Amino acid sequence: MAWSELKFVPNEYNDVIKAIDEKIIRLLIERKGISNGKRFFPPNEIVSAWAVEFDMDIPHINGLIHSLAESNPPTLPNGPGKLLNVLPIMKKSDIDGFEYEVTHSMQHENGSIVFIEINKSNDNENVGHIRPKLLLDVNGEREYIVRKNGAHGGGGHTQLSFMVMPRLPDSIEKLKFRLIPHAHPMESPPKEIILDKEISFE
Known part of the structure; x- marks a missing residue:
């Protein structure tokens, strides 16, 4: 098939799925009306109970609830904007054989x-x-919207970066940082392909 050809993707939409979608849309509208722009997030014990009841991973449940809390996330058409300064944070925690450290924040205009x-x-x-x-x-003291910005690493090390809006204040004394389990609710485990055949080049 040439790169310019379009491949037909079958759509098996039916009345059963349509009824479920309509319920989801109604519930989303109802939740948005009740929350009225405020962030509502369940405590850990409720999420843990749901994980057992619905046979779901906690990161996936948190990802779903988090997406509901961001019905109208702000957009940054020009990216974070000009870099203003670097804010040291240096907060550390050791859990289950791993060291977690919030090192610093790149303070941009947006x-x-x-x-x-x-x-x-x-x-x-x-x-x-x-x-x-x-x-x-x-x-x-104010609401912050956080999005994943990037990740890289290897071996026993990895680095994560997150976009936080609005910009953090220059004084972080009244801020509390934590990492919560989070994954896209429809995310599937990455497929692993092992290449272990002998290859000869002639």
Whole structure:
């Protein structure tokens, strides 16, 4: 098939799925009306109970609830804007053999980019790849919207960055940072392909 050809994708939409979609839309409108722009997020014990009841991962449940809380996220057509300064944060936590550190924030005109470093505490243990299903949560005197901005790393180290809007204040004394389990609710595990055949070149 040439690259310019269009491939037909079958659409098996039916009345059963249509009825479910209509219920979801009605519930979304009802939730939006009740929340009235405020962020409503369930406590950990409720999310844990739902994970058991509905046989779902906690990161996927959090991802779904988080998406409901951002019905009208702000857009940044010109990106974060001009870099104004770098704000040191340097908050650290050690949990289950990993060191988590909120290192700093790049303070831009339209928002902040906050960086997280994650390191395996035991360097002697061989770790192939760390895949964090986490989202930064920022609590302060105002509401902050957080989006994943990037991730990279290898072995026992990874770095995450998050876009935070509006921009963080220059004083972070009244801010609380935490990482919460988070993944897209429809996300599937990545497919692993192992190439282990002998290849000869002639």
